[in-house]
Amino acid sequence: MSLLVVGSVALDTVETPHGRVEGILGGSAVYFAYAASYLAPVRLVGVVGEDFPDEYLRFVRARNIDTTGLVVRRGRTFRWSGRYQGDMNAAETVTVDLNVFGEFVPVIPDTYRESQFVFLANGSPALQRHVLRQVPGAAFTVTDTMNHWIRDARAEVEALVRETDATFVNDGEARLLTGEANLVRAGQRILAMGAKYAIIKKGEHGALLFAEHRCYAYPAYPTAEVKDPTGAGDSFAGGVMGHLARVGKVNITTLRQAMLYGTVLASFTVEDFGLNRLARLTVAELEARVSEYRDMLLVSHEGGAQASMGRGGGG
């Protein structure tokens, strides 16, 4: 089914212990769309400036991504520059220049309006809501948010949590949003705030899925190659939503499967700078790692017998 993402398209400068890259393609909507495109057709809404390189546009269009909703405005593209150190679990933002993204009011093209799966990436809650109103028939809507919106526009963020089907946040955002230090309680609080589902992303420590009063924990796929964590969270969300859009229904079973795709797509993203690793990824590689990850999590019963008999999968 159709998957729509609205969010930032950026030119990133990133420094990690493994090197430094300048002006590479980034932004939450781009990482989301690129990861999701392995699983479902994606429609992207965003804005770039006149300085946005044509090659980046061609690079995105070469995937399963519709860029009808990517508008070019007079001015410069959103630029972010960040640095990772030590265990690289947290980015240190060096500079942010919103540029054309600062004035952006997203308009959903007519051809996108019947989108069934909608992901509201990084953006002000007012604009996220503005997008929601343009896709009234969506079957499954998800809001992401950031610390500064929770701090500066808490009531609007809380309204979005209620009005969308699911909330995806990272651990720090979950704690700030709910006032709970314990992440299981934080997730339960997000459900109590009115979300049907919640996902808390923990970077290198994996993710938690909250659904129907239960919590499901997933470790990150263990990779020895972590060159650049930028975009891991958005790739994760893209993998989750891409799988859901592909199977066309959202329930505990499909959500738990979707967590595998999110985890594995994020694990590929971090293996190289920017979108370099995803650009080389094949569907066969993706499915092989999902299988491997699923098998890693499958622990046999006593005596080596497989977990095959009389076991419900619904947790």
Added chain:
Amino acid sequence: MSLLVVGSVALDTVETPHGRVEGILGGSAVYFAYAASYLAPVRLVGVVGEDFPDEYLRFVRARNIDTTGLVVRRGRTFRWSGRYQGDMNAAETVTVDLNVFGEFVPVIPDTYRESQFVFLANGSPALQRHVLRQVPGAAFTVTDTMNHWIRDARAEVEALVRETDATFVNDGEARLLTGEANLVRAGQRILAMGAKYAIIKKGEHGALLFAEHRCYAYPAYPTAEVKDPTGAGDSFAGGVMGHLARVGKVNITTLRQAMLYGTVLASFTVEDFGLNRLARLTVAELEARVSEYRDMLLVSHEGGAQASMGRGGGG
């Protein structure tokens, strides 16, 4: 099979956002032994002072724990006092008084010498080695260690990693021991140093198992009740070793099962101060949570079919 633990027996004072307790029973060998005792008979070697309360001795003996090797020395028992804040993932040590533990030279009682599974908890590498020499017929030996031994006695710690079958460390210790920030690389380095198996404990973020050039990641069991994380790592190790001693063999299959028991026993430990939660635990509750955790990790294939056919458990 017989399981031996050598390590500290302590009187702890602990403060967390949920309260403060003074002079409660603690120590790495105690948490290890108490957790393991749900799965296998345990033999404990340690030292206490004359101030050690009789009721604590009775409390330990009421479980499946042989205390022949617990000696009483003139002086005071090892005392540790610590504090947890925020997400409670790291203890801040307020005071440490080694007391009789500072002079302790462990002697393995004759009745313990044929022990097959041996866990060298918290202690100097010289003493851990001294213990190893007293159990030459052990089938599976594990060393734990701490940051200050890695810093002050690196060569001896490295020798122990080589001479025992497995090394269990936490994330910070793994990074310090190997110089690798990435934990997957750190675990691989520990295997390269001569360990057959390695486990890296990540507190609330779960644990990694390294075996035969592969890494298996496990999330912590998601619990909303975290009152006191003290002893979680040692309970985890007790659960892992208790399961291995119970099944009497160590291979990838039994190790992966053992990770479930370690994870779940740690999750019970943190739900109350000290050993309060484990003291109330029943074997039925333990097995129920292990099943629930195993089911949580079992993600079905497309269409909701269970992961039941043609799937090897060896990863």
